[in-house]
Amino acid sequence: MTERIEITETSVPALPRGVKLRFDKQRDQWVLLAPERLFVLDSIALEIVKRCKGEANIDEIADDLATSFSAPKDVVMKDVIALLQDLTDKRILTA
Amino acid sequence: MTSQPSGSEPSGTPPGFPLAILAELTHRCPLQCPYCSNPVALEAASAELDTDTWLRAIEEVAELGALQIHFSGGEPTSRKDLETLIRKANEVGLYSNLITAGVLVGEDRLSSLADAGLDHVQLSFQDSEAAGCDRIGGFKGGFEKKLEFAKSVNALDLPLTANMVVHRQNLANLETMLELAVELTARRVEIAHVQYYGWAYVNRAALMPTRAQLERATEIVEEARERLKGILVIDYVVPDYYAKRPKSCMGGWGQQFLNISPAGKVLPCHAAESITSLSFDRFPDKSLREIWETSDAFLAYRGTDWMPEPCRSCDRREIDWGGCRCQAFAITGAADNVDPACALSPEHELLQALAQEDSHAGSDDFLYRTRRTGLELQDA
Numbered sequence: 001m002t003e004r005i006e007i008t009e010t011s012v013p014a015l016p017r018g019v020k021l022r023f024d025k026q027r028d029q030w031v032l033l034a035p036e037r038l039f040v041l042d043s044i045a046l047e048i049v050k051r052c053k054g055e056a057n058i059d060e061i062a063d064d065l066a067t068s069f070s071a072p073k074d075v076v077m078k079d080v081i082a083l084l085q086d087l088t089d090k091r092i093l094t095a
Numbered sequence: 096m097t098s099q100p101s102g103s104e105p106s107g108t109p110p111g112f113p114l115a116i117l118a119e120l121t122h123r124c125p126l127q128c129p130y131c132s133n134p135v136a137l138e139a140a141s142a143e144l145d146t147d148t149w150l151r152a153i154e155e156v157a158e159l160g161a162l163q164i165h166f167s168g169g170e171p172t173s174r175k176d177l178e179t180l181i182r183k184a185n186e187v188g189l190y191s192n193l194i195t196a197g198v199l200v201g202e203d204r205l206s207s208l209a210d211a212g213l214d215h216v217q218l219s220f221q222d223s224e225a226a227g228c229d230r231i232g233g234f235k236g237g238f239e240k241k242l243e244f245a246k247s248v249n250a251l252d253l254p255l256t257a258n259m260v261v262h263r264q265n266l267a268n269l270e271t272m273l274e275l276a277v278e279l280t281a282r283r284v285e286i287a288h289v290q291y292y293g294w295a296y297v298n299r300a301a302l303m304p305t306r307a308q309l310e311r312a313t314e315i316v317e318e319a320r321e322r323l324k325g326i327l328v329i330d331y332v333v334p335d336y337y338a339k340r341p342k343s344c345m346g347g348w349g350q351q352f353l354n355i356s357p358a359g360k361v362l363p364c365h366a367a368e369s370i371t372s373l374s375f376d377r378f379p380d381k382s383l384r385e386i387w388e389t390s391d392a393f394l395a396y397r398g399t400d401w402m403p404e405p406c407r408s409c410d411r412r413e414i415d416w417g418g419c420r421c422q423a424f425a426i427t428g429a430a431d432n433v434d435p436a437c438a439l440s441p442e443h444e445l446l447q448a449l450a451q452e453d454s455h456a457g458s459d460d461f462l463y464r465t466r467r468t469g470l471e472l473q474d475a
Contacts, residue, residue, distance in 0.1 A: 002280050004325030018215045018254030018282075020190060026112050026160035033162060033190040035215040035254050035283055036330070038114065089325040091254075091282040 007058060007085040009077070011095035014054030019092045021049060034092040048080055052093060058084070112160025113387060114346075116189075117354040117365055118149070120177070121169040122466075126196045127233030128221060129461035130260055130295035130302055133169065134368045136473050137466045142358040146176040148379055150183050152355060155383040157187035161353075167194040169357065172204065178211040185212030192217060194258075197244035198237050205244070209251045216248045217256040217285075223271035231265065233463045245279045256283040261312065262302035264459055269312055273319050277327055284327055286316055288334035292366035292421050294464045297472065299449075300456035308454075309337055335436035336450035340411065341418025342436070348396035348420055353387060361386045363393055366421040370430045396420050401431055405439045 020033045030046045032039040051061045062080050066073040087093035122137040164184045171177055172195055184191045192215045221231035225238035248255045257276040276284035289295045289302050316331045335342055345352045345364045354362040359377045376386045399412050406417045418434025426435045426442055433440040
């Protein structure tokens, strides 16, 4: 039986089979393609989702983003967890 | 599906691009569901497009800008070339979805479909237990086969959606349907009230739920959404005979979606052929781009210019796009009338009275979906 996944600093997020990150050239945007769904990613969401490869954990992803975009890590961390918890609850992310 | 900003171009202007294509590969199906979304006049196997024509259609629709392809039918796995078509969809970057009854395919075939690049499986259940499932689908032993099939989907780690079409005769089992979806570790379930076109229109009196049933169903779904958050995503489609505002049918006529019938008719929605005042172009007689951009059928109700009042000046005109043309045609006799599901339609009360009457019709007998019955209905 499936249980709800809670995203924490130590979670290692990944896109499961059946969820694909793709550039949509006709509409000039990045999208996540999922069962019967299409999520248009803004530039921040894209940077987060790109890092969900089943390798880095949330803490490392937040570190990386904070450095790359010169932003305070605690703020970044909050955004990352909020987005990824939402995607997890929609069953298009695993951790 | 997320709606695509499509603006308010006048109906003569082609909007951007279709988002998804429904590829109805065949009307052959081992099941006989009395609410099937196929037209009553089912196309013969001998009329089906061949493999090469489908391959061209897949290439063209990807070039047009579509992102998703739904392989459907009938039962799409009755086509032996399904692997070839999935492989092509994958090659041109289309997300592929198999819409299946799951009774023809064993683990070997499913594995070969997965190897070809299949992204997602949507499996239908007619009820949450064998007796109801097999009776409604008109296929003995179907329920057990579906359970086996779901196991195979899970074994291959493919995402599974369970599709449950609900109506008066199975709504009492809604809670166990949701339990079944959880047991099968489906990521999504669609609880879809019957939409009354084609076969479902013919079987309306045997299917229409009572208003009390509908209200209970909505409560059950809302409670389950909370309880199953993060476990099961529940999509819920309500029956618009009891609605106050129309649905945004297909996200707007000819704006996001196209459908190719087994014999190559290109339609703005799978029920569009029920609008007998329209005629439809065929692929490959014309390219998909030409049909999408210039065919009469796609232009007829695209955008907002075709709209009558009160739709035309309604502040929801680009939210619901005037609702459903097939329903307007079926109930009022003209496809450019206001969708009677809307409380502002002069025929709204009539629609509600029909629903009320049908829900208490008393007979639970189905007219099953078979090619022969379809031909008889056409002659009648």
